[in-house]
Amino acid sequence: MTDAVKGPASYFPSIEAKYGRPIQDWKDMIRARPTQKHMELVAWLKQEHGLGHGHANALVADTLRSEKD
Template sequence: MATDDKVTGPASCFPSIETTCGKPVAHWFALPDGVADRKPMAQVAFLEAEHGIGDGHANAPVAFHSAQGG
């Protein structure tokens, strides 16, 4: 991969999520796994309501995980 390749999509938010929310992105990936039976928007709502993460930051790990087949 060239050094000038930019990360795009949900993964581009990961550094900000870690800085703003104070936990590694792996933490935010694990939480929706616990509610995997819910639709993605319900997983986002879970992160917002139960863990105080903002909407954009909640969407990123859920969208990324969904895109990976999770």
């Protein structure tokens, strides 16, 4: 039995399907903006790339969390 993906990563399949980019591309773009805060990055993804709030927030949260690990 496999465990279901939880948290921000649970959005990743639908993000890839809807926006046509691999998750790694999104994470690389987020990491390229190290001076911006969480909500600034969410707003940027929404405004510049047309992501919905939930998808943008999930990408930023997961990327920033992995940077702290």
